[in-house]
Amino acid sequence: EGQGNPFVEELRRNFPLYAVFHIGNFMLMLVNKFEQTFARSLIHCDEPFLPDGIFTGSAFCGDRLTVVNGGQTLSSTGQALECLFKVCAMVLVAVVADVLGRKPVLILGLACTTLSIFIFVVAIYSPSATAFRLFALGQGLQGVFPSELLGSIVANDISNEAHSDPVLVQQVGGLFAMLTMVLAEIISVYFNASTSTDFRSTWGLIAIVNCVVAAFAASSKVRETKPNWKEKENEHETLGIVKAVKSEVWEYGHLLWTNRVLRLNLVGFAFSSLAFVGTTLDSSFYIAYYGISQADAALHFAPKLLIGVLAFGAVDAITKRVGCRRGFVGLLSSLTIGHTFIFPCLLLSSKVFLFYQYWAMCYMGLFPFANAIDTRWFDQRLTAKFLSMKSLVQYFTGICAHPIYAALFDAHAPASQYFRRMRPYLLQYLAQAGQLCLILGPLWSLPHGLPEVLDRIDAERKEKSEAAAAGGEKKNDNTKKTD
Numbered sequence: 001e002g003q004g005n006p007f008v009e010e011l012r013r014n015f016p017l018y019a020v021f022h023i024g025n026f027m028l029m030l031v032n033k034f035e036q037t038f039a040r041s042l043i044h045c046d047e048p049f050l051p052d053g054i055f056t057g058s059a060f061c062g063d064r065l066t067v068v069n070g071g072q073t074l075s076s077t078g079q080a081l082e083c084l085f086k087v088c089a090m091v092l093v094a095v096v097a098d099v100l101g102r103k104p105v106l107i108l109g110l111a112c113t114t115l116s117i118f119i120f121v122v123a124i125y126s127p128s129a130t131a132f133r134l135f136a137l138g139q140g141l142q143g144v145f146p147s148e149l150l151g152s153i154v155a156n157d158i159s160n161e162a163h164s165d166p167v168l169v170q171q172v173g174g175l176f177a178m179l180t181m182v183l184a185e186i187i188s189v190y191f192n193a194s195t196s197t198d199f200r201s202t203w204g205l206i207a208i209v210n211c212v213v214a215a216f217a218a219s220s221k222v223r224e225t226k227p228n229w230k231e232k233e234n235e236h237e238t239l240g241i242v243k244a245v246k247s248e249v250w251e252y253g254h255l256l257w258t259n260r261v262l263r264l265n266l267v268g269f270a271f272s273s274l275a276f277v278g279t280t281l282d283s284s285f286y287i288a289y290y291g292i293s294q295a296d297a298a299l300h301f302a303p304k305l306l307i308g309v310l311a312f313g314a315v316d317a318i319t320k321r322v323g324c325r326r327g328f329v330g331l332l333s334s335l336t337i338g339h340t341f342i343f344p345c346l347l348l349s350s351k352v353f354l355f356y357q358y359w360a361m362c363y364m365g366l367f368p369f370a371n372a373i374d375t376r377w378f379d380q381r382l383t384a385k386f387l388s389m390k391s392l393v394q395y396f397t398g399i400c401a402h403p404i405y406a407a408l409f410d411a412h413a414p415a416s417q418y419f420r421r422m423r424p425y426l427l428q429y430l431a432q433a434g435q436l437c438l439i440l441g442p443l444w445s446l447p448h449g450l451p452e453v454l455d456r457i458d459a460e461r462k463e464k465s466e467a468a469a470a471g472g473e474k475k476n477d478n479t480k481k482t483d
Contacts, residue, residue: 006165010172014158016221018176021154023213024110025147026180027206033188034202035078035139036283040071041197042135044128057294059197065288069411072284074132076406078139079280083398085143090392098384101226102154109145110214116141117207124200149391156375156383157225165464167372167457171316174368178309185305192298252385261377262386264442266393271435273397278428281409282357288411289421290350304357308364315365320461324454335363336436343429347421376453
């Protein structure tokens with residue numbers, strides 16, 4: 001039953017893992033969806049809020065643009081601190097996950113995200129200055145759960161198990177991520193479209209779910225995926241945990257120093273992370289410069305993920321039809337050309353800005369495909385370290401990028417000052433251009449570079465497809481003989 005469907009078989013083998021990671025990540029997404037609205041609710045100013053006036057997002061300030069600007073600054077500060085906590089956690093996690101396993105790291109991360117929610121609740125009842133500090137601390141503690149890195153390491157473990165298809169693993173994970181994103185979007189639209197500034201019941205419910213997920217992760221239902229590297233395990237037994245950790249750290253440094261392909265990829269991740277951080281300003285930009293209310297902005301942004309879901313399989317279909325080389329270059333080029341033409345026109349009207357948001361979601365399928373590429377540069381053990389370094393680079397970039405984008409954004413900028421309003425998106429565009437130049441330049445021309453990786457994915461797909469076809473023919477022959 002379900003034997004002929006690889007997707008069903010993958011779900012059957014690893015459903016508890018997918019469930020724990022994506023429910024835990026779903027809780028993080030909800031917090032991130034709410035945190036900017038929550039940050040606005042903590043803003044105070046001298047102009048009083050009038051119950052019969054325009055809803056500003058805060059019960060303590062009647063100046064709408066001040067609330068938007070202050071909320072964005074506070075949100076960016078919290079996200080930068082979250083990235084800092086992630087870096088601190090990653091320095092340990094990237095090593096400990098290979099020494100002690102993936103499961104202890106997962107349980108610790110879920111426990112810290114639960115603690116962060118309780119801190120948010122305390123912030124609600126605290127004076128303004130204390131509330132700001134507690135908000136930043138709560139946001140930072142969520143960084144102790146390195147869901148992106150740990151998820152990518154576990155996906156790499158699964159991808160290299162017998163009978164696993166690396167692209168299929170990424171697609172199953174990507175589909176789960178997409179479904180949880182849609183659900184988080186629906187819930188956040190409902191909440192953000194309201195005029196409520198009371199988060200007590202919201203944080204309470206999220207805390208309860210986090211506790212349940214952490215308890216399930218600690219149970220025997222969720223397996224450990226760390227491969228059985230016998231040589232390394234013997235080394236750990238001989239050296240002891242502390243010396244083994246030092247050995248792992250040395251191996252990271254040696255790999256970074258000697259491998260040019262790895263260094264170029266890490267620079268590319270820095271560019272992509274710098275561009276991604278710019279998307280955290282989309283809501284504030286839309287509210288401030290087009291005179292849109294917070295409730296309307298939530299409703300207008302709601303179709304984004306629905307478009308992403310509908311277009312999710314397009315990248316996979318294109319790369320299978322024309323090959324990974326041609327498909328990847330074509331998709332990347334069309335995305336860049338579109339950005340180049342639309343980007344300068346964002347301030348023309350709110351409709352242009354929304355079109356830009358919706359159009360970009362048509363390329364959502366590039367993310368799981370890019371993740372599949374990342375798992376095919378090196379062997380399995382080095383890939384785990386490579387993915388750890390990738391996350392560290394992204395977090396280091398986030399520490400710097402979030403405050404920079406917040407400083408570039410000015411909700412009070414007048415309509416006559418085009419470049420003052422567009423500064424954040426100019427930085428985002430430059431980061432995207434830098435990443436494209438790196439991909440189609442050094443990474444493409446290097447020996448054993450990106451074309452060879454893409455060809456390898458094509459070859460693996462072909463081999464698995466032929467094996468599946470041969471298995472189907474054999475099954476049909478057996479059926480005929482039985483008849």
